[in-house]
Amino acid sequence: MKKSITAALATTALIAGGAAFGTLGAAPANADLVTHCVGTAGEVTVPGDLVVPADATCDLTGTTVTGDVRVRQGGNLIGEGVSIDGQVVGAADSYVDLLDSTVTGDLRMNNAYGAVVEGSAIDGRVTSRAGEEAPVGFLFAIEAELGENLTARAGEVYVENSVVAGTVNSRETVYTDIYDTFIDGRLVVGENAEGSMLCAVVVQGNSRITGNAGPVQVGSDGPAADCDGASYWGGNVQVDANTAGVVIDENIVNGTLRLADNTPTAQVGENNQVRGGINGPHEPIPAEEEQLQAFSAQAEADHADTIQNRIDERRAAAQQQVAEAGSANIG
Numbered sequence: 001m002k003k004s005i006t007a008a009l010a011t012t013a014l015i016a017g018g019a020a021f022g023t024l025g026a027a028p029a030n031a032d033l034v035t036h037c038v039g040t041a042g043e044v045t046v047p048g049d050l051v052v053p054a055d056a057t058c059d060l061t062g063t064t065v066t067g068d069v070r071v072r073q074g075g076n077l078i079g080e081g082v083s084i085d086g087q088v089v090g091a092a093d094s095y096v097d098l099l100d101s102t103v104t105g106d107l108r109m110n111n112a113y114g115a116v117v118e119g120s121a122i123d124g125r126v127t128s129r130a131g132e133e134a135p136v137g138f139l140f141a142i143e144a145e146l147g148e149n150l151t152a153r154a155g156e157v158y159v160e161n162s163v164v165a166g167t168v169n170s171r172e173t174v175y176t177d178i179y180d181t182f183i184d185g186r187l188v189v190g191e192n193a194e195g196s197m198l199c200a201v202v203v204q205g206n207s208r209i210t211g212n213a214g215p216v217q218v219g220s221d222g223p224a225a226d227c228d229g230a231s232y233w234g235g236n237v238q239v240d241a242n243t244a245g246v247v248i249d250e251n252i253v254n255g256t257l258r259l260a261d262n263t264p265t266a267q268v269g270e271n272n273q274v275r276g277g278i279n280g281p282h283e284p285i286p287a288e289e290e291q292l293q294a295f296s297a298q299a300e301a302d303h304a305d306t307i308q309n310r311i312d313e314r315r316a317a318a319q320q321q322v323a324e325a326g327s328a329n330i331g
Contacts, residue, residue: 033047033048033049033067034048034049034050034051035047035048035049035050035051035330035331036050036051036052036053037050037051037052037056037058037060037328037330038052038053038056038057038058038325038328039057039058039059039322039325039326039327039328039329040059040060040061040322040325040326040327040328041058041059041060041061041063041327041328041330041331042060042061042062042063043061043062043063044063044064044330044331045063045064045065045066045331046063046064046065046066046067046330046331047066047067048066048067049065049067049068049069049070049086050065050067050068050069050070050330051069051070051072052069052070052071052072052075052076052077052094053072053075054072054073054074054075054091055072055073055074055075056072056075056076056321056325057075057076057077057078057318057319057321057322057325058071058075058076058077058078058322058328059078059079059318059319059322059328060077060078060079060080060082061079061080061081061082062080062081062082063079063082063083063331064082064083064084064085065082065083065084065085065086066085066086067085067086068084068086068087068088068089068105069084069086069087069088069089070088070089070091071088071089071090071091071094071095071096072091072094073091073092073093073094074092074093074094075090075091075094075095076094076095076096076097076314076317076318076321077090077094077095077096077097077098078097078315078318078319078322079097079098079099079101080099080100080101081099081100081101082098082101082102083101083102084101084102084103084104084105085104085105086103086104086105087103087105087106087107087108087124088103088105088106088107088108089106089108089109089110090108090109090110090112090115091110091111091112092110092111092112093111093112093113094109094112094113095112095113095114095115095314095318096109096112096114096115096116097115097116097311097315097318098115098116098117098118098120099116099118099119099120100118100119100120101120101121102120102121102123103120103121103122103123103124104123104124105123105124106122106124106125106126106127106148107122107124107125107126107127108125108126108127109127109128109129109137109139110129110130111129111130111137111154112128112130112137113137113138113310113314114137114138114139114140114155114307114310114311114314115128115137115138115139115140116140116141116142116311117139117140117141117142117144117146118140118141118142118143118144119142119143119144120144120145121144121145121146121147122144122145122146122147123147123148124147124148125148125149125150125151125166126139126141126146126148126149126150126151127150127151127152127153128151128152128153128154128155128157129152129153129154130153130154130155136154136155136156136174137154137155137156138155138156138157138158138307138310139152139155139156139157139158139159140156140158140307140311141158141159141160141162142160142161142162143160143161143162144159144162144163145162145163145165146162146163146164146165146166147165147166148165148166149164149166149167149168149169149185150164150166150167150168150169150170151169151170152169152170152171152173152176153171153172153173154172154173155173155174156173156174156175156303156306156307157170157173157174157175157176157177157178158177158303158304158307159177159178159179159181160178160179160180160181160304161179161180161181162180162181162182163181163182163184164181164182164183164184164185165184165185166184166185167183167185167186167187167188167205168183168185168186168187168188168189169186169188170188170189170190170192170196171188171189171190171191171192172190172191172192173192173193174192174193174194175192175193175194175195175196175197175214175303176189176192176196177196177197177198177303177304178196178197178198178199178201179197179199179200179201179227180199180200180201180227180228180229181201181202182201182202183201183202183203183204183205184204184205185204185205186203186205186206186207186208186235187201187203187205187207187208187209188207188208188210189208189209189210189212190208190209190210190211190212191210191211191212191213192212192213192214193213193214194213194214195212195213195214195215195216195217195242195244196209196212196214196216196217197216197217197303198216198217198218198219198231199217199219199220199227199231200220200227200228200229200230200231201231201232202231202232202234203231203232203233203234203235204234204235205234205235206235206236206237206238206255207233207235207236207237207238208237208238208239208240209237209238209239209240209242209246210238210239210240210241210242211240211241211242211243212242212243212244213243213244214244215244215245215246215247216239216242216244216245216246216247217246217247218231218237218239218246218247218248218249218251219231219247219248219249219250219251219269219271219272220249220250220251230250230251230252230271231250231251231252232251232252232254233251233252233253233254233255234254234255235254235255236253236255236256236257236258236276237251237253237255237256237257237258238258238260239257239258239259239260239262239266240258240259240260240261240262240280241260241261241262242262242263242266243262243263245264245267246259246262246266246267247266247267247269247285248266248267248268248269248272248282249268249269249270249271249272249285250269250271250272251271251272251273251274252272252273253272253273253274253275253276254275254276255275255276256274256275256276256277256278256279257272257274257276257277257278257279258279258280259278259279259280259281259282260280260281262281265281265282265283266280266281266282266283267282267283267284267285267286268282268283268284268285269284269285270284270285
């Protein structure tokens with residue numbers, strides 16, 4: 001599944017509101033037009049905002065929405081080749097699946113089942129958050145162009161072959177795996193329960209990888225994940241307070257690599273070029289048969305496949321819904 005970076009940086013975000021309308025003696029002149037979508041729609045233009053009702057599915061192909069899209073609790077939005085001139089907001093247990101699509105505003109998922117951004121451009125911010133009792137959601141970005149920051153505070157985070165024009169800040173998630181991706185800002189990965197795999201990445205700003213309870217792999221091929229190519233870090237890289245093992249190899253660091261309070265001690269390979277030097281306790285990477293047991297267990301689990309199974313399950317249920325609903329009769 002691993003691919004090289006082919007996407008260009010996304011353009012500056014444009015934030016568009018819903019279209020206004022008015023009718024004599026009825027709604028005010030500035031009232032927003034809202035369309036409810038249940039079922040399928042094709043190459044039509046939806047003026048104003050679009051709402052997917054609770055526990056319903058809206059399946060769009062080639063559709064243009066001139067306002068915001070809101071997916072209510074338990075609802076599903078499936079879009080291929082769609083253009084959304086506002087933001088997309090997903091409520092609790094909602095599912096958003098965008099293929100070859102564009103969103104000029106933000107993508108905000110709150111206590112959601114998950115979001116897929118594949119071959120799509122989100123010009124605004126991408127956020128994934130959850131409450132204390134929310135189900136474990138996910139953010140799955142493949143060949144995506146993200147025009148601003150990506151912020152995750154919940155669930156599973158998997159990014160591959162993508163471009164992020166801002167900062168990636170992923171904390172208190174299940175895991176954060178990033179492959180073959182360009183990040184124009186900073187990278188912060190912290191307090192992830194199952195750690196983080198950072199392979200063949202380019203990060204322009206300073207980075208911090210801290211407090212992860214699962215194994216951490218920084219660079220390229222390693223004991224927990226396979227990927228091609230070294231990683232480049234434009235600033236300082238701080239790796240500290242991780243508690244399940246750290247392996248760092250095949251990196252070019254323009255600043256300083258700072259290591260502190262990792263238990264066990266961080267393992268640093270010979271194939272690193274660190275302009276500012278390596279500060280802090282570390283040891284060589286041992287022979288393969290002697291590497292940390294935590295990494296051996298992690299290597300058996302492919303996070304991408306795990307998320308794909310969840311995607312397939314939700315898609316199947318959503319497709320059954322739209323088959324029963326038929327045409328949404330919108331636009």
